[in-house]
Amino acid sequence: MNSTLDTRAVAAAYVDALEARDWGRLTDLLAEDVVYEMPQTRERIRGRGALLQFNVEYPGDWHLSVRRLVADGPTAAVLMEARVDGETQEACVWLELSDQGRITRIVDYWPEPYEPPTGREHLVERW
Numbered sequence: 001m002n003s004t005l006d007t008r009a010v011a012a013a014y015v016d017a018l019e020a021r022d023w024g025r026l027t028d029l030l031a032e033d034v035v036y037e038m039p040q041t042r043e044r045i046r047g048r049g050a051l052l053q054f055n056v057e058y059p060g061d062w063h064l065s066v067r068r069l070v071a072d073g074p075t076a077a078v079l080m081e082a083r084v085d086g087e088t089q090e091a092c093v094w095l096e097l098s099d100q101g102r103i104t105r106i107v108d109y110w111p112e113p114y115e116p117p118t119g120r121e122h123l124v125e126r127w
Helices: 003-020 023-029 048-057
Strands: 030-038 043-046 062-072 075-084 087-097 103-109
Touching: 003 023, 003 062, 003 075, 003 087, 023 030, 023 048, 030 048, 043 048
Parallel strands: 030 103
Antiparallel strands: 030 043, 062 075, 075 087, 087 103
């Protein structure tokens, strides 16, 4: 496989692991020093452990499905349908992969800026 096909597979697996709440599989996809950013809330999470904890603790009944996935070399963009507590939105996630095929950077774009919910301050930095 070429790197674009590998990246595409990792991006699809990332969304699938989140949807399945398969934290072991998600761990395998992430680089130890992964950086996760949410521009709409101005939050950044550094490191695999903190990102896993963020996802495990994320409140509400949320579900993700891929609507479109575009990959080019070590980068991918995923347009997702996100259902959170019965409401549906589209979101776009940008992924960057290392030479070893692990996700090193995630930028999670949501349609509207919002203030983040309380309770995750211990995991994030704000800018």
